[in-house]
Amino acid sequence: MANQQPNSGNPRVDIEYRRKKSAEEMRHQVITFALMIFLTIVAFVAAGYEGFSGWFVVPFILILALVQVVFQLYYFMHMSHKGHEAPAMFLYSGAFVGFITIIAFLTVIWW
Amino acid sequence: MSTLAQKKGFGAVLWDYLTTVDHKKIAILYLIAGGFFFLLGGLEAMFIRIQLAVPNNDFVSAGLYNEILTMHGTTMIFLAAMPLIFAFMNAVMPLQIGARDVAFPFLNSLGFWLFFFGGVFLNLSWFLGGAPDAGWTSYASLSIASEGHGIDFYALGLQISGAGTLIGGINFLVTIINMRAPGMTYMRMPLFTWTTFVTSALILFAFPALTVGLFLLIFDRMFGSNFFDPAMGGNTIIWEHFFWIFGHPEVYILVLPAFGIFSEIFAIFSRKRLFGYSSMVFATVLIGFLGFMVWAHHMFTTGMGPIANAIFAVATMAIAVPTGIKIFNWLFTMWGGSITFTTPMLWAIAFIPSFVAGGVTGVMLASAAQDYQYHDSYFVVAHFHYVIVGGVVFALFAGAHLYWPKMFGTMLSEFLGKITFVLFFIGFHLTFFIQHFLGLWGMPRRIFTYLPGQGFDTSNMVSTVGAFFMAAAVIILLINVVITSVKNEKVGNDPWGDGRTLEWAIPSPPPFYNFKQLPLVRGLDAYWLEKMEGKKGMSPAEPLGDIHMPNNSFVPFVISFGLFVAAFGAMYHNEHSWGIPVLIVGMLITLGSMFVRSVKDDHGYHIHKEDLEDNNDKGVKA
Ligand code: HEM
Numbered sequence A: 001m002a003n004q005q006p007n008s009g010n011p012r013v014d015i016e017y018r019r020k021k022s023a024e025e026m027r028h029q030v031i032t033f034a035l036m037i038f039l040t041i042v043a044f045v046a047a048g049y050e051g052f053s054g055w056f057v058v059p060f061i062l063i064l065a066l067v068q069v070v071f072q073l074y075y076f077m078h079m080s081h082k083g084h085e086a087p088a089m090f091l092y093s094g095a096f097v098g099f100i101t102i103i104a105f106l107t108v109i110w111w
Numbered sequence B: 001m002s003t004l005a006q007k008k009g010f011g012a013v014l015w016d017y018l019t020t021v022d023h024k025k026i027a028i029l030y031l032i033a034g035g036f037f038f039l040l041g042g043l044e045a046m047f048i049r050i051q052l053a054v055p056n057n058d059f060v061s062a063g064l065y066n067e068i069l070t071m072h073g074t075t076m077i078f079l080a081a082m083p084l085i086f087a088f089m090n091a092v093m094p095l096q097i098g099a100r101d102v103a104f105p106f107l108n109s110l111g112f113w114l115f116f117f118g119g120v121f122l123n124l125s126w127f128l129g130g131a132p133d134a135g136w137t138s139y140a141s142l143s144i145a146s147e148g149h150g151i152d153f154y155a156l157g158l159q160i161s162g163a164g165t166l167i168g169g170i171n172f173l174v175t176i177i178n179m180r181a182p183g184m185t186y187m188r189m190p191l192f193t194w195t196t197f198v199t200s201a202l203i204l205f206a207f208p209a210l211t212v213g214l215f216l217l218i219f220d221r222m223f224g225s226n227f228f229d230p231a232m233g234g235n236t237i238i239w240e241h242f243f244w245i246f247g248h249p250e251v252y253i254l255v256l257p258a259f260g261i262f263s264e265i266f267a268i269f270s271r272k273r274l275f276g277y278s279s280m281v282f283a284t285v286l287i288g289f290l291g292f293m294v295w296a297h298h299m300f301t302t303g304m305g306p307i308a309n310a311i312f313a314v315a316t317m318a319i320a321v322p323t324g325i326k327i328f329n330w331l332f333t334m335w336g337g338s339i340t341f342t343t344p345m346l347w348a349i350a351f352i353p354s355f356v357a358g359g360v361t362g363v364m365l366a367s368a369a370q371d372y373q374y375h376d377s378y379f380v381v382a383h384f385h386y387v388i389v390g391g392v393v394f395a396l397f398a399g400a401h402l403y404w405p406k407m408f409g410t411m412l413s414e415f416l417g418k419i420t421f422v423l424f425f426i427g428f429h430l431t432f433f434i435q436h437f438l439g440l441w442g443m444p445r446r447i448f449t450y451l452p453g454q455g456f457d458t459s460n461m462v463s464t465v466g467a468f469f470m471a472a473a474v475i476i477l478l479i480n481v482v483i484t485s486v487k488n489e490k491v492g493n494d495p496w497g498d499g500r501t502l503e504w505a506i507p508s509p510p511p512f513y514n515f516k517q518l519p520l521v522r523g524l525d526a527y528w529l530e531k532m533e534g535k536k537g538m539s540p541a542e543p544l545g546d547i548h549m550p551n552n553s554f555v556p557f558v559i560s561f562g563l564f565v566a567a568f569g570a571m572y573h574n575e576h577s578w579g580i581p582v583l584i585v586g587m588l589i590t591l592g593s594m595f596v597r598s599v600k601d602d603h604g605y606h607i608h609k610e611d612l613e614d615n616n617d618k619g620v621k622a
């Protein structure tokens, strides 16, 4: 896997390639980290600003949260790398089942 | 650890099984424990049928009847059917994918012991003030009102054994994703492995709903919360949703592995490749997916409203489509095959019409407007016994005969096997077919007796007679097991002669490391392919080398025992002062042994290459 350390005694490891990969990886992480902080500030501003109604702010912050989760999963937990297909599939299936459950409770029991 | 210990004393064998992490031995543990609970549940069923045989019967009292009925359903689903399926998954799936064990052998053992202690806890209720009596569904309006500790036993016992099931499911998933032999792509996996895979995914997603529901119930009953009490602002319907979000996938958790076993049987005994393999895989996955969107068909009459009812009705009927695909594929597999009518094959052939009958009544029930008539009548009882007995139990019998040689190295008697089959088949239809009509004539389910002269008398007697046929069949199976074990005539790798998948390429029972060298898989039905090219066995995918094995461990037993102790504390803490201390001690045992497990390094051991070279002749048991 690409996130392995370059000092793995395997002679066939292309250290140059690894280094380039890691640098790229690092750049992505810094960029997403900056973006995430930015999104957090946006969320605070949206909540603090008097002019927006709750009907706008709540869904807006939820969407921001979703974006953050995706960043977290893909850039910090390396789900963008190869070999993560099965975990990704189970993660989405689980989210789907949870989603169905919540929708059903909201619409069928409490509506 | 000696690899060649031949004769061991009873104590040593017992200790070996208490500490084993070998998937084949854990399979045997599941088989024994599940088989025991199956007999227990069967005994309860006989009591039910005796009580209902004649009107106004007083064989058991109303309260005791409720307990027996509840324990019958709960035991059969959670403590018999599930573990027996787990027995076959453990015994066969790792062999089918060419693995040396499951991904987490330690967790495998933990899963078994959790199930075992949960089951023992649940059944101790008989001796400690009365069993649960709110039905296997334990609807909150009944279970919150139920007096005594019965429901507490239900909630705590199922919580413990449910944790074991969840662990088992995750273990199988990881095993199938990560441990397939070289060349074993997903689309070359035998169907039993595929159904194990989808079933495990269903377990992963469905059991948390039960866990949450049970925790809410435990808090409501033992710790003063009010999730389900409408008078306190709770909502009793929430339990029903949680239960069925788990419960409907659960019925597919049971039946998909059954489909897997039958798929193997049809292919083996028709001497043909399974017809429509990829559509079978597709149908399995689709059933698993749809299985999550239909739970409310159990709640049509709770007043969800016409829109919700319509959505769930249509979704439910949709499941009949992939199920139909499977039925036709099995028929086409047999078509033109050279069929041998062995005992497993007889079960498989009988399964088709029996299960289809259950599917048809299922679609009838799925139509919400009709369900207002059928709901809570014997029609529903007939439906689910047709699918569960005609599907799951038939598969367990078939699987027991098919895989007995692989698990124990001996063949069950075909003659006695066929007698078991005939008796059970007759008994099954005698018992449950008439119950469709009892339901349509208006007999409600879960009643402990009925008055004479309503037209129920003869039919109930017929049903009871059928139950005795099934009991006789089970007794003959037990005799068969005893005779076979006493005779102890060992068989070779492929005792049925037509084995297609990897498990038949290795000795029966396999050596504890399964494969000396991992096999190279060159297609679907890997072993059959090699046989057709005139080869004796699989070609190896790796040179002979050291094999890394896990050490046995007693820790899983202790972890589970701790929870067992803690459950007593939780249950009695309201009336006895020792409750809380016992709860704490139990949790300390569990957490302490988990801590020991975490800090103590256990790297396992290696079987050395030289030792493997020694016993080269294939048939020898390691
Ligand atoms: C074509 C497939 C199926 C359909 C359309 C279907 C539909 C239904 C419906 C609508 C009910 C609720 C009836 C009521 O309570 O009024 C029901 C109950 C039930 N079904 Fe099925 N079913 C199908 C297959 C299965 C299978 C494969 C199993 C198990 C292996 C199963 C097990 C059960 C059980 C256990 C109940 C009763 C639960 C209870 O109330 O105690 N069903 N089914």
Ligand SMILES: [Cu+2]
Pocket (backbone or CB within 6 Å): B247, B248, B251, B294, B295, B297, B298
């Ligand atoms: Cu259902």
